[in-house]
Amino acid sequence: MKRIRTEDAVGHVLCHDITQIIKGVTKDAVFRKGHVVTREDIPVLLSVGKENLFVWEKTEGMLHEDEAAEILRGICQGPYMKATAPKEGKIELIAETEGLLKIDSRKLNRINGLGEIAIAARHGNTVVHKGDKLAGMRVIPLVIQKEKMDAAKEAGGEEPLFRILPFKKKKAAILATGSEIFHGRITDTFTPVVCQKLEEYHTEIVEQKILDDNPEETTKEILRQIDRGADFILCTGGMSVDPDDQTPLAIKNTGARIVTYGAPVLPGAMFLLAYYEDRIPIVGLPGCVMYAKRTVFDLALPRIMADDRMTAGEFASMGEGGLCLSCEVCTFPNCGFGK
Incomplete structure (x- = not known):
């Protein structure tokens, strides 16, 4: 940092804010630290009483905040996002598409x-x-x-810290199980809820079917829907531990790999996720999805729609933040649920 005459400051970088005070009009920084002085700025600076300025003196091995911010942008920015120009040493990243935000938390x-x-x-x-x-x-x-910035680049590695995975257009089949709805004793109020959630992701629903409590038939129907081109299967009902709730068995008997049956999330503890041939998600939805505003399904669905594979370990880690407080006014996802 060095002190120079204001008239000689063109092209130099301010080391401090310059405040302008006009009674009844303004009291704010007319120039911020880091601003590069232009010839047009000189009269303004003189008008606020600055005949001398403290400016940054280029030193070997040191970087200006704007240069450093640009290095951080290169470390952070992934596909489907744009960056703002540096302003007062800060750069922001803006999404250019709808999708799932992924962050390398460790880096x-x-x-x-x-x-x-x-x-x-x-x-x-x-x-x-x-x-x-x-x-x-x-x-x-x-x-x-x-x-220090070189160390940041080394820590960042080759892959960006932030990525957006665009949502995929999926064909979904919804299979509602339960003798009570199969025989018309009650109305299926579960499927409309699932349809509404899928609509948020522009999902094509290729089948809505009601099945009896017969695990063999449920297994056959899941495989039939996959053969017909469905790339996402959702099963409702029969997900508890009661002896006659056998949807988990039906899913298992398809040969699908079970990622989890059960999650430390409330509502949603009886949630099941499996992958058929390691590519087609099969989901078993607990009854709470039908009546609770937000559940584990709302946490898993975006990842399924972005083809972002979940692991058993990730489900196990959901306990912290996995309790929905059922607030009178729901602000999800702008709340702590699932965070």
Whole structure:
């Protein structure tokens, strides 16, 4: 940092904010630290009493905050997102499509842990829409050591910290099980709820069928729908541990790989996810999906629609944040459920 005459400051970078006060009109920074002084700025600076300025002096091995922010952008930005121009040392990433936001949390924590670096983002594994702000990044000081930014690049590796997985257009079959609805004793109120949730992802529903409590027939129907081109199967009913609830058995007998039967999420503990031939998701939905505003299904569905495979370990980790508080006014996903 050095002190120079304002008239000689063109092309130099301010090291501090310049405040303009006009009584009854404004009291704000007319120029922010990091601003590159132009010839047009000189009269304004003189009008606020700045005949001398403190400006950044280029030093070997040091980077300006805008340069450092651009390095962070290169580390963070993945496909389907755009970056804003540096402003006061900060760059933001904006979604260019609808999809699932993925964050490499391990790398993010490592880079933020270097010190003097701030990368702030929304939660990963959440739905984003075109135009949504994803993250903001900057360094804390006006100038930072090039060595630290080199360390950040090394920690970031070859793959970007942030990715958006666009949602896929899937053909779904909904199979409602239960003798009470099969024989017309009650109305199927479960399928309309599932249809409504799938509509949010522009899913084509190729079949809606009601089945009796017969696991052999359910198995056959699942395989039949797959043969007919369905690439997503949802089974409702028969998911509890009662002896006559045999939907999990029917799914297992298709030969599908069971990822989980049960999740530490309330509502939704009896949720089942399996993959047939390791590519077609088969979901067993517990009864709570029919009446609860938000459940484990709302956490898993975006990942299924983005073809983002879930693991048993990920389900096991859902316990923290897995309790829906059933708020009087639901603000999901802008709440702690599933976070």
